[in-house]
Amino acid sequence: MKPNDLPSTPWVLARRAARMNPSVIREILKVTERPGITSFAGGLPSPTTFPVAEFAAASAQVLHDDGAAALQYAASEGFGPLRERIAAMLPWPVDPAQVLVTTGSQQGLDLVAKVLLDPGSRVLVETPTYLGALQAFAPMEPEVVPVANDEHGVLASDLEAKASGARFLYLLPNFQNPTGRTMSAARRDELSQAAQRAGVPIVEDNPYGDLWFDQPPPAPLTARNPQGCIYLGSFSKVLAPGLRLGFLVAPPALYPKLLQAKQAADLHSPSFNQRMAHAVLQGDFLDRHVPRIRALYRSQRDAMLAALQREMAGLGVEWNKPDGGMFLWARLPRGLSALDLLPKAVDRGVAFVPGAAFYAGDAPDADALRTLRLSFVTATVPQIDAGIVALAAVIREARRP
Missing domain, CATH: 3.90.1150.10 (Aspartate Aminotransferase, domain 1)
Structure with missing residues (x-):
């Protein structure tokens, strides 16, 4: 035949x-x-x-010092010293045990969707919002509800009006994709308080926060309510996107389920890349x-x-x-x-x-x-x-x- x-x-x-x-x-x-x-x-x-030269040196160093471990399977949580470094870089107290290294922050969005969304679940998003987040949420078949904004960010009054049954509010407060706008400190305070009153967790995505021109952006919303937020970060914009390294910080009660979703997705992010990134991040490089x-x-x-x-x-x-x-x-x-x-x-x-x-x-x-x-x-x-x-x-x- x-x-x-x-x-x-x-x-x-x-x-x-x-x-x-x-x-x-x-x-x-x-x-x-x-x-x-x-x-x-x-x-x-x-x-x-x-930083090509720095990664060339880091590659040689990692392979020389611990090549077998760098090329082996590893813990799903991520390389321990890198998780410690990430926790130390964040502007509020974070236990490294709350840090999960992801294969780019895009994977963080996918894990959040898998763990928190059912068909028909309500998700609140900015207007407009990051296209990649909409793609990550869509397979879980949620009801995606846009929340009104002005030049200072999401309107707390509209959040409260649409909060009923919402699993979370997704936003990018710093130099947002696609608009480039930054949420003011006053709006962050107002929005954080409104979200807590309404019982709506926040998924805060911050891939661009280090790329400020005149002054740093205000403190993250997660710093205002760590137990009610998931924080997503990325090395794509300050190191290189080809590493596919990001991270999330989750409350202890939620972390185990996100870890299980990570294990099912890809076992762990590349061990070699994590160790190289950790080597490059030593000292005052950033x-x-x-x-x-x-x-x-x-x-x-x-x-x-x-x-x-x-x-x-x-x-x-x-x-x-x-x-x-x-x-x-x-x-x-x-x-x-x-x-x-x-x-x-x-x-x-x-x-x-x-x-x-x-x-x-x-x-x-x-x-x-x-x-x-x-x-x-x-x-x-x-x-x-x-x-x-x-x-x-x-x-x-x-x-x-």
């Missing part, structure tokens, strides 16, 4: 598989691989910030390294702001000024759609992410369709200038009757 004569296998997909969708950003990144495209689309850190990242990203943000001010004059485009991170949020004039504009922009050699992908719920409204996310950290200043010129030309052409 030839292979083509074999009967087809009747694969039946689980119901949750129907809730899995491709990342809009990953699909757009395929387009940006074309030669000549200036990409403001990806949330990728600048590769010029990767104190020397991270300020260089901040200076680079600030110069690129300033270049994009200047180009927008220059090229978008009179076009009715609005944008914000992020105090850190990697993203800037813009809004087109009424009547235009970022989704419709994207293919025309790509034809002119520039790409961005339409903002509609970051809104939870049903079809995005007209205001959401006008929004777009611009990442300023992987393009050079000349590329930023040329890309904004091209984007302005596309908008100008779209506004013509």
Whole structure:
């Protein structure tokens, strides 16, 4: 019998598989691989910030000193000395036993979803919110409810109005993806108190908090109520995303179930990578390294702001000024759609992410369709200038009757 004569296998997909969708950003990144495209689309850190020499030295050191253990299976909780280092880095008292090393902070979102969500469970999210979180939650079939925001962050009054039955509130208070906004200290106090009154735990995602430009962001919400929060962090933005190393900090009562979910997912995050990261983090490395990242990203943000001010004059485009991170949020004039504009922009050699992908719920409204996310950290200043010129030309052409 030839292979083509074999009967087809009747694969039946689980119901949750129907809730899995491709990342809009990953699909757009395929387009940006074309030669000549200036990409403001990806949330990728600048590769010029990767400490390659330090990791080369750390790799040799780890293999020389303890190569067998580094290449062996290891504890699911993570490499003990790295967990201790993470706990010491956090701005509130943390027991290393509460730290779980994850395969990127994205895995932390997946573990939280598996442990805390049932079909129909209510999850509260910012408006807009991180697309990767929506993807992580979706297979668990929750009811995702957007909570209103202003420039200072989530509105406590709307949180309380929607709190009934909510399993948790998910948010990124520092240099948020996609908007770049930062939640004020006063709003953090207000929101933390409102969440405690309403009995809503908080899942606080903080991959960008070290990337501030002028001053550090306020203390985490988790520091205000450690027993009512899960805190997610990442080494992708300050070391390198290819390590796939993140972490979560969980209350002792919740930690064992998150650990069991981790064991079922991948046994443990790469032992070798954990040991290399620990070796690189010794001493004052981050104190020397991270300020260089901040200076680079600030110069690129300033270049994009200047180009927008220059090229978008009179076009009715609005944008914000992020105090850190990697993203800037813009809004087109009424009547235009970022989704419709994207293919025309790509034809002119520039790409961005339409903002509609970051809104939870049903079809995005007209205001959401006008929004777009611009990442300023992987393009050079000349590329930023040329890309904004091209984007302005596309908008100008779209506004013509």
